[in-house]
Amino acid sequence: MPCPKRRHTRMRSRMRxxxxxxxxxxxxxxxxxxxxxxxxxxxxxxxxxxxxxxIIAKKEKNKPTEEKPKE
Ligand SMILES: [Zn+2]
Incomplete structure (x- = not known):
């Protein structure tokens, strides 16, 4: 079985x-x-x-918020 001699750096494993x-x-x-x-x-x-x-009703992104009536 291969046995790594040294620990690989985070960069090395992330690059791979x-x-x-x-x-x-x-x-x-x-x-x-x-x-x-x-x-x-x-x-x-x-x-x-x-x-x-x-299946899933998506919410519209650019939908303006409903304005509540004043008073
Ligand atoms: Zn679709």
């Missing part, structure tokens, strides 16, 4: 981990609802749809 890091995994597919990339058999993180049904 970063070398096989990917933004989008190979098995990603496109959402039929919005066309965004998503993992297969998962709810779309962009629109919250799965199998043509809305």
């Amino acid at each position: 981990e970063a070398s096989n890091w990917k933004i989008f995994p190979k098995n990603s597919s496109n959402c039929p609802q919005c066309g965004e990339k998503k993992l297969p058999h998962r709810i779309c993180p962009n629109c919250g749809f799965y199998n043509g049904e809305l």
Whole structure:
């Protein structure tokens, strides 16, 4: 069995981990609802749809806050 003689630095191990890091995994597919990339058999993180049904209702980001009536 290999026995490391010296401890690797954090930088060294992080550099190695970063070398096989990917933004989008190979098995990603496109959402039929919005066309965004998503993992297969998962709810779309962009629109919250799965199998043509809305599973998670996403909150709109630029929605203005409801103004309360004065008085
Ligand atoms: Zn989607």
